Amino acid sequence: MSNQPAFTRRQFLGTSLAMISTAAAVPIFLDDSAWAMADPDGRAPGNIPGTPDQRILVVVQLTGGNDGLNTVVPFGMPEYYNSRPRMAIEEKQVLRIAGADGVGLNPELAPLKSMLDDGMASIIQGVGYPNPNRSHFSSMDIWHTADTNGGRGLGWLGRAMDEELATHDGKIPATSCVCVGGEAPLAAAGMLYKPISFERSNLFRWVGRDLHPALGAEYDRINRAGVVGPAAEAAARPLISSANGPANQAAFVMRTALDAQLASDRIRGALAGDPLTAFPDSPLANQLKMVAKMIKAELPTRVYYVSMGSFDTHANQPNNHGRLLGQFSAAVQAFYAELKAMGQRSRVLTLAFSEFGRRVEQNASNGTDHGTAGPVFMFGDMIRPGLLGEHPSLKADRLDKGDLVFNADFRSIYADVLDGWMKINSAKVLGQAFPRAQVLKTKARV
Amino acid sequence: MAPSTSLRPIAPKAFGYAQAQHLLARAGFGGTPAQILALQNMGLDKAVDHLVDYQAIDDHDLPEPKADPDIMRPESMEDRLAERNAKREDEAAYREKKRAEFLRRQGLDRLQMRDLAEWWLARMIATPRPLEEKLTLLWHGHFASNHRVVHDSYLLLRQNQMFRKLANGSFADLAYAIVRDPAMIKFLNNDSNVARHPNENLARELMELFTLGVGHYTEQDIKEGARALTGNSFDDNEFRFRAPIHDGGVKTILGQFGPYDGEQFVRVILQNRQCPVWVATKLYKHFVGDIDLKPDASAESVVAQLAEALWGAQYELKPTLKTLFKSQHFYEPAIMGNQIKSPAQIVVGSARVLGAPQRDVRTLHDAMAMMGQRLFDPPSVAGWYGGRGWINTSTLFVRQNLCAYILTGKLPLEDGWSAQKLDFDPMFLIADLPTKSPEAVADHLLATLLGTHAPDRRDDLVRFLKGRSAGITRDVLVGALLLITALPEYQLC
Numbered sequence: 001m002s003n004q005p006a007f008t009r010r011q012f013l014g015t016s017l018a019m020i021s022t023a024a025a026v027p028i029f030l031d032d033s034a035w036a037m038a039d040p041d042g043r044a045p046g047n048i049p050g051t052p053d054q055r056i057l058v059v060v061q062l063t064g065g066n067d068g069l070n071t072v073v074p075f076g077m078p079e080y081y082n083s084r085p086r087m088a089i090e091e092k093q094v095l096r097i098a099g100a101d102g103v104g105l106n107p108e109l110a111p112l113k114s115m116l117d118d119g120m121a122s123i124i125q126g127v128g129y130p131n132p133n134r135s136h137f138s139s140m141d142i143w144h145t146a147d148t149n150g151g152r153g154l155g156w157l158g159r160a161m162d163e164e165l166a167t168h169d170g171k172i173p174a175t176s177c178v179c180v181g182g183e184a185p186l187a188a189a190g191m192l193y194k195p196i197s198f199e200r201s202n203l204f205r206w207v208g209r210d211l212h213p214a215l216g217a218e219y220d221r222i223n224r225a226g227v228v229g230p231a232a233e234a235a236a237r238p239l240i241s242s243a244n245g246p247a248n249q250a251a252f253v254m255r256t257a258l259d260a261q262l263a264s265d266r267i268r269g270a271l272a273g274d275p276l277t278a279f280p281d282s283p284l285a286n287q288l289k290m291v292a293k294m295i296k297a298e299l300p301t302r303v304y305y306v307s308m309g310s311f312d313t314h315a316n317q318p319n320n321h322g323r324l325l326g327q328f329s330a331a332v333q334a335f336y337a338e339l340k341a342m343g344q345r346s347r348v349l350t351l352a353f354s355e356f357g358r359r360v361e362q363n364a365s366n367g368t369d370h371g372t373a374g375p376v377f378m379f380g381d382m383i384r385p386g387l388l389g390e391h392p393s394l395k396a397d398r399l400d401k402g403d404l405v406f407n408a409d410f411r412s413i414y415a416d417v418l419d420g421w422m423k424i425n426s427a428k429v430l431g432q433a434f435p436r437a438q439v440l441k442t443k444a445r446v
Numbered sequence: 447m448a449p450s451t452s453l454r455p456i457a458p459k460a461f462g463y464a465q466a467q468h469l470l471a472r473a474g475f476g477g478t479p480a481q482i483l484a485l486q487n488m489g490l491d492k493a494v495d496h497l498v499d500y501q502a503i504d505d506h507d508l509p510e511p512k513a514d515p516d517i518m519r520p521e522s523m524e525d526r527l528a529e530r531n532a533k534r535e536d537e538a539a540y541r542e543k544k545r546a547e548f549l550r551r552q553g554l555d556r557l558q559m560r561d562l563a564e565w566w567l568a569r570m571i572a573t574p575r576p577l578e579e580k581l582t583l584l585w586h587g588h589f590a591s592n593h594r595v596v597h598d599s600y601l602l603l604r605q606n607q608m609f610r611k612l613a614n615g616s617f618a619d620l621a622y623a624i625v626r627d628p629a630m631i632k633f634l635n636n637d638s639n640v641a642r643h644p645n646e647n648l649a650r651e652l653m654e655l656f657t658l659g660v661g662h663y664t665e666q667d668i669k670e671g672a673r674a675l676t677g678n679s680f681d682d683n684e685f686r687f688r689a690p691i692h693d694g695g696v697k698t699i700l701g702q703f704g705p706y707d708g709e710q711f712v713r714v715i716l717q718n719r720q721c722p723v724w725v726a727t728k729l730y731k732h733f734v735g736d737i738d739l740k741p742d743a744s745a746e747s748v749v750a751q752l753a754e755a756l757w758g759a760q761y762e763l764k765p766t767l768k769t770l771f772k773s774q775h776f777y778e779p780a781i782m783g784n785q786i787k788s789p790a791q792i793v794v795g796s797a798r799v800l801g802a803p804q805r806d807v808r809t810l811h812d813a814m815a816m817m818g819q820r821l822f823d824p825p826s827v828a829g830w831y832g833g834r835g836w837i838n839t840s841t842l843f844v845r846q847n848l849c850a851y852i853l854t855g856k857l858p859l860e861d862g863w864s865a866q867k868l869d870f871d872p873m874f875l876i877a878d879l880p881t882k883s884p885e886a887v888a889d890h891l892l893a894t895l896l897g898t899h900a901p902d903r904r905d906d907l908v909r910f911l912k913g914r915s916a917g918i919t920r921d922v923l924v925g926a927l928l929l930i931t932a933l934p935e936y937q938l939c
Contacts (some may be wrong), residue, residue, distance in 0.1 A: 212928065219932055221906075
């Protein structure tokens with residue numbers, strides 16, 4: 001191995017602040033159409049005292065299947081201790097929630113408790129869907145597509161953005177949905193709308209332009225042109241597969257290349273600054289810090305998507321799970337502290353979910369296997385705070401094959417968020433009308 | 447018009463430079479003009495045999511991996527005795543010592559895993575048997591386990607060597623091997639799958655992801671399958687069947703019943719007609735086209751025929767792959783140049799094809815990880831999703847910048863560029879051209895690097911070359927290659 005230092009992200013993506021200012025300017029015609037601020041008509045939910053005009057949804061994905069029973073702990077149910085002789089949270093360690101009886105929080109969730117006390121958090125108990133699927137991938141697809149059959153490659157947020165495209169004559173900003181992370185989640189994939197996604201702040205520049213002066217102009221001509229050539233005649237070979245043949249990948253890559261150039265200019269500018277408050281050092285906290293910067297820079301973004309992993313605790317769960325919960329709740333708490341310091345807190349609603357909860361009974365490896373229903377968390381000024389709904393019963397005759405039975409359908413939470421917060425018709429997005437979960441305060445809706 | 451779905455071979459005379467370029471890109475990682483020409487001159491049958499029957503190609507020059515098998519090995523009996531004595535004397539100190547020792551070993555193991563990933567990447571770049579590595583990568587992503595969970599680099603190396611040994615053999619052998627593979631057993635917790643407390647993880651993923659797919663088994667099949675797999679464990683880096691914790695009772699799986707063990711459970715699965723369909727789907731996605739979003743009718747028809755071929759060949763992969771690589775469907779215009787390169791494909795392919803000096807492998811692998819594909823570290827047991835999932839607004843820049851590194855050896859730093867000097871002379875790529883006009887140079891480079899998309903970018907490249915007053919110099923040629931590797935179409939093969 002050579003002595004040369006390994007490629008760091010910073011080197012590779014190659015952007016000191018000085019470089020940002022020398023980035024090629026976006027041609028005006030592109031800038032206009034693609035980046036116009038989204039507040040196009042009177043549909044915006046403004047003019048309600050205390051309710052902001054441009055509302056933002058942040059989705060936090062807890063990947064792997066969060067063990068709901070060791071998160072929101074039913075210490076008042078003896079079955080909990082009988083099922084988990086070696087990994088139940090002791091009653092004396094449980095953090096108590098005001099007004100809740102026999103149910104409390106994992107001791108690592110002190111930041112969440114503090115947000116609950118401040119009226120900034122709500123926990124919806126026992127969220128799931130009928131005929132639960134215990135596969136990570138299938139259940140995650142169900143949550144992402146809001147389709148209990150797993151959908152066909154389109155996510156609920158992507159379809160919501162498609163609705164927006166339809167209502168706004170095909171013109172919404174490319175940054176309407178921004179996903180922090182390597183791969184754009186299925187949830188954000190629309191038929192027409194594709195999200196912006198990236199992993200680190202120093203992104204979005206082709207370094208080749210620095211090597212040969214003549215290259216930049218030619219590169220920009222090609223990569224900022226959009227879909228051209230035979231690929232533009234996509235009618236015969238559509239962007240997604242059809243009965244007539246495979247998807248046209250050239251058209252897809254060309255469109256992504258154009259998106260990348262535009263996003264480059266805008267997002268690198270937004271992420272150059274520092275936050276006002278301190279964030280803990282964890283992957284989720286770093287992602288939420290980036291989201292806060294983009295909110296501060298007034299990006300015309302309606303949905304941000306972040307995630308954290310490792311919740312698949314089949315073995316040695318107690319220490320690992322507690323650490324994850326601590327990271328999760330501290331990151332969200334820091335995010336809202338930053339939003340408050342920026343004066344933007346009331347614009348931002350956060351929804352945190354996992355693809356399923358875990359089996360009631362622990363396994364032989366001091367862990368838990370895949371289960372069904374679990375808690376969903378929402379944060380912000382506009383939610384009804386506290387513990388909502390009922391904790392699922394742990395009584396043997398109330399379990400389904402050893403798993404909890406859900407008592408709130410996750411799609412009724414989506415409906416609440418879409419109709420009540422995003423002002424996007426949930427019945428169109430979800431394919432049917434679900435009763436709203438009413439986590440959002442009625443006062444804020446009108 | 448819908449593409450041909452026939453698996454019958456194309457006419458021998460239809461196998462030209464473009465077809466050879468396509469074959470080498472899909473059954474390997476692409477090639478230089480000389481390598482493509484050599485394949486073309488063999489003709490279709492011999493070219494395909496050459497790539498698929500790769501055991502005939504001498505590869506003894508490739509370096510063997512260096513690995514310490516014992517970094518994560520559990521302690522010996524003497525160690526444990528000594529520690530028990532130490533513990534009796536001072537428990538707190540003993541615990542602290544154990545913790546420090548464990549952390550030290552984990553750190554060493556992470557470094558060893560990194561070295562092994564770099565060994566494998568270097569092997570992909572250097573091998574004279576590209577299909578062997580491409581298949582090994584396929585099985586790594588298909589029977590996916592990762593170091594983040596396994597925490598034992600030696601077990602993952604052994605698994606990698608198993609995949610390589612069986613790569614073009616029989617899928618049945620791979621399926622039998624995976625339920626005995628220590629890394630997979632550890633990854634999916636089958637070492638704690640015991641008769642009294644079955645752990646369903648391996649049984650579920652075996653059917654859901656490795657052999658059948660969702661919808662082709664029941665939750666009850668999983669519970670029974672988990673019972674069959676009880677006792678499949680490992681000890682001292684080797685598979686071990688622990689009879690006392692095996693459930694010897696009768697199980698009913700996929701409609702068959704018997705006192706199955708793990709091997710018999712796999713046999714029951716292999717007798718199910720859905721299994722070849724599932725494997726054929728994987729082969730299609732790996733070698734033919736991205737069908738993640740919505741399988742089109744032509745792909746479904748080809749997958750069904752491929753499944754028949756695999757079933758008829760009793761899961762032997764070589765005849766199945768040969769049929770595919772010679773087929774009319776494989777050389778359809780809608781198929782050629784319409785697959786998104788995986789990170790391995792673009793990194794290994796660029797390193798092999800551009801003819802640049804060997805660059806730092808750690809740098810190449812770090813770049814691959816940033817594109818979403820770290821070797822020995824697929825994101826989950828489902829492997830890498832691939833297809834359009836590889837390309838987003840950020841990975842596109844990483845892909846372009848990685849090519850710039852391969853071509854120039856330069857890394858962008860905080861305050862300028864690293865000091866490695868440009869030592870790449872690509873003039874050899876056009877050495878055999880009789881005339882070196884901008885048009886001739888553009889056509890030649892694009893035919894090799896862009897395949898079927900070459901005509902679409904001819905004007906762009908000719909314009910760039912004509913605009914250089916120096917003529918076709920070394921620097922201008924490097925510039926042309928920088929531009930080509932930053933084209934959207936370079937992301938496809």
